[in-house]
Structures are given as structure tokens and as C-alpha cells.
Amino acid sequence: MRIQPAAQEPVLDDDLLIAGDNAEVMQRLPAGKFDLIYMDPPFNTGRARARHTLAVVADAAGDRVGFGGRRYSSTLLRTLRYDDEFGDYLAFLAPRLTRARELLAAHGTLYFHIDYREAHYCKLLLDEIFGREAFLNELIWSYDYGAKPRRRWPAKHETILVYVRTPGAHLFDADAVEREPYMAPGLVSAEKAARGKRPTDVWFHTIVPTNGHEKTGYPTQKPEGVLRRIVAASSRRGGWCLDPFAGSGTLGAVCRSLGRRFVLVDENPVALEVMRGRLAPPLSPPARARAGRT
Numbered sequence: 149m150r151i152q153p154a155a156q157e158p159v160l161d162d163d164l165l166i167a168g169d170n171a172e173v174m175q176r177l178p179a180g181k182f183d184l185i186y187m188d189p190p191f192n193t194g195r196a197r198a199r200h201t202l203a204v205v206a207d208a209a210g211d212r213v214g215f216g217g218r219r220y221s222s223t224l225l226r227t228l229r230y231d232d233e234f235g236d237y238l239a240f241l242a243p244r245l246t247r248a249r250e251l252l253a254a255h256g257t258l259y260f261h262i263d264y265r266e267a268h269y270c271k272l273l274l275d276e277i278f279g280r281e282a283f284l285n286e287l288i289w290s291y292d293y294g295a296k297p298r299r300r301w302p303a304k305h306e307t308i309l310v311y312v313r314t315p316g317a318h319l320f321d322a323d324a325v326e327r328e329p330y331m332a333p334g335l336v337s338a339e340k341a342a343r344g345k346r347p348t349d350v351w352f353h354t355i356v357p358t359n360g361h362e363k364t365g366y367p368t369q370k371p372e373g374v375l376r377r378i379v380a381a382s383s384r385r386g387g388w389c390l391d392p393f394a395g396s397g398t399l400g401a402v403c404r405s406l407g408r409r410f411v412l413v414d415e416n417p418v419a420l421e422v423m424r425g426r427l428a429p430p431l432s433p434p435a436r437a438r439a440g441r442t
Contacts, residue, residue: 149400149427154415160388163400163410165427167420170392170413174247177411183319183387184408185248186378186399188261188370189241237266238273244392245277251390252313257284257320257382260309261370267307278311284318285310288350289374308378322346324380347377364422366396375402383408397423 152158154168158176166173248258258278262270275283287308296302312318327344330336356362356371363369375398383389385407391399394412396419403410404427412427414420 149429151420151424154413158411160409160411163404163427164412165394165397165400165420165423166411166413167415168413169415171244171247173413174244174251174392177251177390179250180253181388182251182390182411183253183256183383184259184379184389185252185256186259186261186375186389186391187244187248187393188368188391188395189244189393238269241270242273242277245274248390248392249278249311249313254314255317255319256313257318258311258313259287259378259382260311261306262309263306264303267309271309274309274311278313279315281315282311282313283309284312285349290350290352291355293355318382319384320381322381325377326380351377362398362401364396364426366419366422369396370398372398372402372405375399376406379403379406379408394423395419397426400427 149163149165151165151167154166154173154176158164158166158173158178160178160181245258245260252258258274260270260274271283271286285308287310288305289308290305292304294304325346328347330341330345333341351374353371353373356369362372379389379399379402383403383406386409388409388411389399389403390411390413392413394400394414395416397412400410400412400423402408412423414423
């Protein structure tokens with residue numbers, strides 16, 4: 149993976165992590181080269197998003213009480229934060245979506261990840277830019293985590309709008325997608341139950357577990373399982389995938405595991421730091437040995 153600033157001309161000869169404004173970077177990328185573009189922009193919630201990372205140690209005079217009455221003290225290690233508010237959200241998105249369509253190959257697909265507050269507005273904008281006939285799916289990612297308000301139905305889903313560059317000519321490999329268990333396996337044959345079923349347009353998938361191996365600490369990190377379905381279905385081995393709002397770099401991690409090439413773009417220094425650590429190539433045994441001696 150090569151890391152470069154936005155002002156440097158991008159060349160698709162290696163996986164790229166580009167530091168800069170995605171509007172500028174997308175103009176520099178070559179048109180018609182990408183099998184897949186995944187866009188997960190800020191959701192325009194009107195508030196700052198933050199995640200705090202704590203170190204917790206046993207301390208008889210500590211401020212936290214755990215199992216069996218044991219006390220612990222905590223120290224704030226870092227805070228990851230970004231602002232999530234735009235005066236005109238659709239005006240922010242429109243030029244980026246227009247360029248995304250130009251960057252897609254003829255068989256390419258855009259996956260646009262948004263929440264319920266903006267999904268209906270974004271759908272109208274995408275219809276205008278791509279054409280209503282290019283709309284492929286509305287995917288619902290459902291999870292069960294976090295606060296449960298008592299005066300309305302808890303909002304526990306996000307929306308992924310799927311548009312193709314060329315209606316009817318898009319790549320979609322249903323057989324490459326991991327299958328999932330039948331909800332009522334007794335209603336199908338033993339062979340079908342063992343094989344599992346293809347996912348529908350409603351995906352039940354947990355968020356990134358707090359103590360899971362994927363966790364980076366980035367506030368809006370998406371689980372690899374959700375991105376794995378997208379990449380497997382709508383890109384080829386060796387094909388190029390783009391994430392202009394790369395955040396924690398989940399698309400890059402999934403592309404690497406599935407044999408795809410990737411371009412990740414972000415201007416947030418914290419996001420760039422997280423991605424460098426997450427996507428750095430593993431040390432060879434001799435290098436690990438040398439590192440251990442320093």
C-alpha cells in the first residue's frame with residue numbers, strides 16, 4: 149500500500165491511501181476504472197461524533213466498581229472525534245456522487261451508506277444523478293445495540309442505496325456471497341439447511357464488537373462482514389474498489405482479504421492514523437525479531 153497526498157497524481161499500480169479532500173482527489177482519479185465505489189459519508193446528524201478510549205487498572209481507591217465490588221481507575225488515552233453537520237447536505241454530496249458515477253466502470257456499482265434521517269432525500273438525489281432505472285436495491289442493515297428510547301420505536305438500522313453505472317450490464321456474483329442460516333431450517337430440506345441461503349435485502353449483522361479483533365476505536369467503524377458481502381458480490385478479483393470517506397479503512401481490509409485492489413481517501417488525521425496501523429503490511433519473521441531487539 150502506498151500513502152500519498154491529494155496533490156500528487158494518483159497512479160493505479162498499487163493500493164492507495166490518499167490524504168486529502170475527496171472532492172479534489174476524485175477529480176484526479178481515472179474515469180471508468182472502478183468495479184465498486186462504497187460511500188459512507190457523515191450522516192448529517194447535527195452533532196459531533198466521538199469515541200473515547202480508556203485504560204482501566206485495578207485500584208482500591210478507583211472511580212469504577214466492577215464484579216465482586218472490585219474497584220478500578222481509568223485514564224483517558226485518546227478521543228476520536230469528527231464533526232457531523234453540514235448547512236446544505238445535498239449540495240455537499242451532489243458533486244461527489246456525480247464524479248462517482250464517472251469513476252465507475254460500465255459494469256460498476258455504487259453502494260451509498262446512509263441513515264434514516266437522510267435516506268429519502270439522498271434517494272431522490274441519486275435518482276437524478278444516476279437515473280431511476282439505475283437503482284438496483286435498497287439494503288437495510290439491521291442491528292440491535294445501544295440505547296432503547298421508550299417514546300418511539302428504537303432506530304436500529306441503516307440504509308445502503310445501490311445504483312449501477314449501466315442498467316442491466318452490472319456485475320453481480322450471487323454465488324460469491326457468504327450464505328447465512330435459514331431462520332426456519334425445519335421448513336427446508338436437510339441439504340438446503342446445511343448449505344444455507346443467500347442474503348436478502350435485509351441484513352441482520354452485529355456492529356463491531358467492543359473487544360473484537362476488528363475494533364480500531366474509530367467512532368463510525370463498520371463491520372467487515374457487511375462490507376464483505378458488498379465487495380464479493382460487486383467486484384472481481386484484482387478489480388479496483390474506492391472508498392472516498394474511508395474512516396477506519398474497513399473497505400481496504402476487506403479488499404485485501406478478498407484479493408481486490410483499493411483506493412481509500414480521507415482528510416481526517418485520526419482516520420489516516422487508524423488506517424496506517426490497520427493496513428500496514430505484517431512484519432516478516434526476521435523484521436519482528438529485529439523489532440524485538442530494539
